[in-house]
Amino acid sequence: MQKNPAECTTMADVRVEIDRLDRALMTLLAERWGYIDRAAEIKRPLKLKADIPARVAEVRENARRHASELGLDPDFYEGIWAQLIDHAIAHERSLLGEANQ
Template sequence: MQKTPAECATMADIRAEIDRLDRALMMLFAERWGYIERAAEIKRPLKLKADIPARVAEVRENVRRSATEFGLEPEFYDRLWSQLIDHAIAHERKLLGEDQG
């Protein structure tokens, strides 16, 4: 049964909840990745590039705003999302054939 941090009485409880959350995060990352792949499929016939700077800026601003809203460090999550974005753009470039020639 899921516990809140205050309901955890032992380190085993804490570890179980962290493991549960890590798995849930991976499921969300996998879901997000599906959208990245679909974006490349949609971009191809539209002749759109993998890297759309205005969208990258928008996503990073959204992350910073959400981090602040949840009491997290915006700079840390901006750096983390920057890596996610860079990885997604590199993958889209491969799918779109932008990394050839």
């Protein structure tokens, strides 16, 4: 049975909920990765590069804004998103044959 933080009375309760959320986050990241693959498929015939700086800036700003709106540290979460973006761009470059660029 899922509990909110206030309903957790033991560290075991807290750990169960953190593990549940970690799994949910991984599921969402896996879903996001599917869109990264699809982006590369769409970019190929359009001859678009993996790295589109305006979009990178937009995604990073979205991460900052969402973090701030949720009371989270925008610098920290933008940093996490920067790593996600860098990893996605490297993957797209590989799929698009840009790996050596």
